[in-house]
Amino acid sequence: MKRMRRARGWAKWAIACALPLLLGACAGLQRDASLPMNDPNEDVNRHVMAANQEALRPLAQAVQATIPGPVHERLHDLNSNLKEPRIFVNDVLQGRFEAAAHTSARFVVNSAFGLGGLFDIASRDGLRQESGDFGQTLFVWGVSEGPYVVLPYVGPSTARDAVGSIVDMAANPLGWLIGMQVAVATTQVAVSVGTTSLDAVDRLGQLKQAEDASIDFYSFIRSAYYQTRRAELRQAIGLPNVIESPATSELDDPGDASHPVAVGR
Numbered sequence: 590m591k592r593m594r595r596a597r598g599w600a601k602w603a604i605a606c607a608l609p610l611l612l613g614a615c616a617g618l619q620r621d622a623s624l625p626m627n628d629p630n631e632d633v634n635r636h637v638m639a640a641n642q643e644a645l646r647p648l649a650q651a652v653q654a655t656i657p658g659p660v661h662e663r664l665h666d667l668n669s670n671l672k673e674p675r676i677f678v679n680d681v682l683q684g685r686f687e688a689a690a691h692t693s694a695r696f697v698v699n700s701a702f703g704l705g706g707l708f709d710i711a712s713r714d715g716l717r718q719e720s721g722d723f724g725q726t727l728f729v730w731g732v733s734e735g736p737y738v739v740l741p742y743v744g745p746s747t748a749r750d751a752v753g754s755i756v757d758m759a760a761n762p763l764g765w766l767i768g769m770q771v772a773v774a775t776t777q778v779a780v781s782v783g784t785t786s787l788d789a790v791d792r793l794g795q796l797k798q799a800e801d802a803s804i805d806f807y808s809f810i811r812s813a814y815y816q817t818r819r820a821e822l823r824q825a826i827g828l829p830n831v832i833e834s835p836a837t838s839e840l841d842d843p844g845d846a847s848h849p850v851a852v853g854r
Contacts, residue, residue: 622728622822626815627736627747634739635807641744663707669718670699670706675757676721683729683825688719695719720821720830723760724753728822737811745814 628634656664673696680689695711695718703710712718727749728734735748743754803809824830 622819622826622828624734626811627734628811629736630738631807634737637739637741638744638807638810641739641742644742666699666703666709667706669709670696670703673699673718675761676719679721679723679726679757680719682723682726683721685719685721685825688721691716692719692721720824722750722753723756724750725821725825727753729825737815745810747818750818 673692677689677692677696680686680692695716698711698714698716699706699709702708724747732749738746738748738751740746740751740754743751746754820830
């Protein structure tokens with residue numbers, strides 16, 4: 590146990606020392622949030638997306654049929670509150686300290702006065718949820734985007750965001766906060782899988798109408814993903830979170846850039 594604590598202490602010290610150097614090194618790198626779509630593996634991605642829809646559609650239909658609207662709203666708000674610690678950490682890593690302050694305030698308000706996050710009191714008071722994930726952090730640090738990929742179960746992503754998703758799941762701060770020392774990894778996985786599942790089911794249900802109306806649903810999802818993701822990346826470097834690019838040309842209604850449209854993400 591002493592060795593574990595000592596190792597963790599050294600790890601924290603190393604991160605604290607290395608982070609300023611890493612941020613300084615990456616500060617001068619080009620960070621372009623308007624790169625064109627890059628989908629060299631479209632055939633494979635289409636098959637994965639189809640498999641995701643087949644796997645998640647029964648669950649989405651069951652949720653819509655069995656869970657009343659008010660209960661679904663409470664689950665949605667709880668799911669959003671569970672993301673706040675992860676968003677806070679990534680906002681700090683990105684140097685977005687004002688966003689981190691907003692996130693911590695949201696988490697405290699909703700946890701204390703919203704029955705543990707079942708009610709999003711903060712949004713009603715005008716304190717909207719910030720963006721913040723490790724894929725976004727890698728962008729701020731200057732890591733290139735890579736090709737577009739559709740991940741099994743998770744959904745639309747890029748190579749950079751796929752790595753970010755893995756890090757977010759493995760290092761979910763909430764898992765470390767509420768897990769017992771012996772079962773931290775299990776708790777982290779349970780929290781991450783639970784929030785990802787709710788996102789996947791929720792978004793698939795929301796997109797059913799768009800799927801029925803789209804000539805090419807794959808292209809619609811890809812364009813929507815790029816549009817909303819680029820808006821988040823721009824926000825991370827202090828630019829307006831709305832961007833016009835070739836990726837949005839297929840969309841009649843871009844929608845709210847603060848809520849990415851994606852199947853299973």
